Amino acid sequence: MDALHILIELTLMPLVAFVVGLFMVLMMRRIAARIQRRVGPPLLQPLYDILKLYGKQTQISHGILHDIGIIMAVGGYIAAETMLPVPGMNGIADKAGLITLAYVLMVPSLGLALGVGQCANPNGSIGISRALTAMLAYDIPFVIVIFGVAWQAGSNNLVDIIALQQVDGIASWGIVQTPLLAFAGLFALHAILGKHPFEIYIAPAEIATGPMVEMGGKYLGGLFVMQCFQLYTAGVIYTSLFLGGGENWLTFLVKSFAVVAVPICIAYLFPRFRTEDVVRLVWKWPVMLGLIGIAFVMN
Amino acid sequence: MIKDIPIIAEQAQQPRRTNPLAHVFDELMNFARSRSLFMLHYCTGCGAIELPPAMTSRFDMERLGIQPMVTPRQADILLVTGYVSIKTLKRIILTYEQMGSPKHVIGICSCTVNGGMYWQSYATAKKLDEYLPVDLYIAGCMPRPEAVISGLQKLIDNIKHGKSDNWKDYYQRYDHYLGNQQHLFGNNWQTPTDVIGEAREYGLFGPQTLGQHTELLESVQKPLQPLEMKL
Ligand code: SF4
Numbered sequence: 160m161d162a163l164h165i166l167i168e169l170t171l172m173p174l175v176a177f178v179v180g181l182f183m184v185l186m187m188r189r190i191a192a193r194i195q196r197r198v199g200p201p202l203l204q205p206l207y208d209i210l211k212l213y214g215k216q217t218q219i220s221h222g223i224l225h226d227i228g229i230i231m232a233v234g235g236y237i238a239a240e241t242m243l244p245v246p247g248m249n250g251i252a253d254k255a256g257l258i259t260l261a262y263v264l265m266v267p268s269l270g271l272a273l274g275v276g277q278c279a280n281p282n283g284s285i286g287i288s289r290a291l292t293a294m295l296a297y298d299i300p301f302v303i304v305i306f307g308v309a310w311q312a313g314s315n316n317l318v319d320i321i322a323l324q325q326v327d328g329i330a331s332w333g334i335v336q337t338p339l340l341a342f343a344g345l346f347a348l349h350a351i352l353g354k355h356p357f358e359i360y361i362a363p364a365e366i367a368t369g370p371m372v373e374m375g376g377k378y379l380g381g382l383f384v385m386q387c388f389q390l391y392t393a394g395v396i397y398t399s400l401f402l403g404g405g406e407n408w409l410t411f412l413v414k415s416f417a418v419v420a421v422p423i424c425i426a427y428l429f430p431r432f433r434t435e436d437v438v439r440l441v442w443k444w445p446v447m448l449g450l451i452g453i454a455f456v457m458n
Numbered sequence: 459m460i461k462d463i464p465i466i467a468e469q470a471q472q473p474r475r476t477n478p479l480a481h482v483f484d485e486l487m488n489f490a491r492s493r494s495l496f497m498l499h500y501c502t503g504c505g506a507i508e509l510p511p512a513m514t515s516r517f518d519m520e521r522l523g524i525q526p527m528v529t530p531r532q533a534d535i536l537l538v539t540g541y542v543s544i545k546t547l548k549r550i551i552l553t554y555e556q557m558g559s560p561k562h563v564i565g566i567c568s569c570t571v572n573g574g575m576y577w578q579s580y581a582t583a584k585k586l587d588e589y590l591p592v593d594l595y596i597a598g599c600m601p602r603p604e605a606v607i608s609g610l611q612k613l614i615d616n617i618k619h620g621k622s623d624n625w626k627d628y629y630q631r632y633d634h635y636l637g638n639q640q641h642l643f644g645n646n647w648q649t650p651t652d653v654i655g656e657a658r659e660y661g662l663f664g665p666q667t668l669g670q671h672t673e674l675l676e677s678v679q680k681p682l683q684p685l686e687m688k689l
Contacts, residue, residue, distance in 0.1 A: 375531035
């Protein structure tokens with residue numbers, strides 16, 4: 160593969176991710192609206208929000224780390240998108256394995272922690288400490304699930320894992336082969352998305368949206384862009400690990416949207432847990448299921 | 459009694475735009491701005507009770523792209539929903555100055571228009587627009603959610619046509635607003651936000667940004683100190 164080809168893919172993949180992510184955000188808000196018996200926002204609402212935020216005329220920066228933090232938050236996800244294979248484009252997915260991906264996915268939270276630290280807002284600090292605690296909670300089942308899938312496939316390369324699942328249709332999908340791991344993965348995915356009942360670090364009524372408390376204008380815009388990437392990443396990782404990736408764009412999009420819709424439909428029915436309850440819950444059930452799943456895979 | 463300050467209608471110098479697409483871009487931004495409004499509701503007084511129905515299933519503001527936000531940094535509209543006591547007004551001004559421009563203030567309820575039934579109260583600020591540049595009033599004691607929504611639609615129209623620029627007025631006639639604030643709060647009044655510095659930075663300086671009241675402010679201004687940590 161020549162350099163130009165890979166350069167085009169590296170540009171296109173984050174762009175596609177952003178556009179798909181916009182629609183995922185729209186889906187999320189529409190589902191929330193329908194559950195609450197509302198009409199919900201119009202089609203291009205997520206785009207308007209981002210345009211408006213970037214078009215603010217006064218920008219309040221709290222210093223250089225505040226700026227860098229947002230760049231890390233968005234950049235971490237942009238890097239992750241280039242490692243997630245989509246139909247027709249592999250980017251650098253066959254060179255970077257699942258472990259690199261898991262590392263890169265930690266960058267946004269750390270970047271946010273840096274940026275919020277400089278804002279010196281107590282609500283922000285509480286929020287970010289909760290966000291890092293939540294990361295500690297969901298990363299353990301996430302790593303267990305990744306390990307199990309990699310063991311089952313005999314490779315930690317997403318391209319191989321997808322190819323293996325596409326050999327003979329649904330019967331070879333991860334969700335059929337390793338249902339326990341798939342369930343633990345869905346649980347971890349819900350926690351990664353940070354929606355109710357795991358919404359401990361946003362908590363608008365309690366700590367005024369935590370990490371976002373001092374963000375306005377383009378800083379908040381950056382976080383809105385990050386949210387698009389976050390939904391897309393979560394959906395695509397799960398699709399690649401358990402639903403056989405995408406044979407073509409249609410099945411790929413249907414699967415990823417369906418994956419994101421599941422936690423969101425559950426989310427708006429629940430109130431919020433406390434931090435220690437989240438850690439207790441996530442370290443108990445998905446970890447247990449994941450470990451049993453691994454035991455099945457390994458024998 | 460409010461001091462009378464003559465108003466000179468003079469705009470600050472705008473930098474000339476040479477890009478031929480600048481106009482198209484401005485239109486696009488105005489449209490996006492009008493279709494996405496984050497509101498911060500400062501729930502003073504009784505009018506706040508009409509906002510939950512306007513936001514939730516019955517009238518659903520999100521159709522219009524309006525959604526509640528929780529901090530001033532994130533918000534575009536400041537809703538003041540009812541009578542403003544003098545103590546509250548200080549907080550409203552602090553909140554307003556922390557918002558990022560373009561920002562809009564909406565006064566809901568008759569009490570923000572002219573004091574309403576609190577006209578004779580010694581502790582209530584009467585006309586909100588003497589202290590902050592109000593974009594829109596929604597009168598009524600209290601206005602129904604339909605009235606609130608139609609008022610917000612009016613604001614959306616104004617923003618779309620680039621007519622809702624009152625936030626610039628706060629920078630350009632800061633002396634006037636500060637004068638009224640000092641009249642109410644005393645001569646030691648100061649806020650953490652450096653409005654004059656912002657006006658300079660963003661080219662929003664007007665002929666009345668500085669004046670006798672800002673001189674008074676500069677003479678009493680104390681530099682900001684970090685709050686003491688106490689448990
Ligand atoms: S106008 Fe009426 S409803 Fe509104 S704050 Fe005043 S007294 Fe209350």
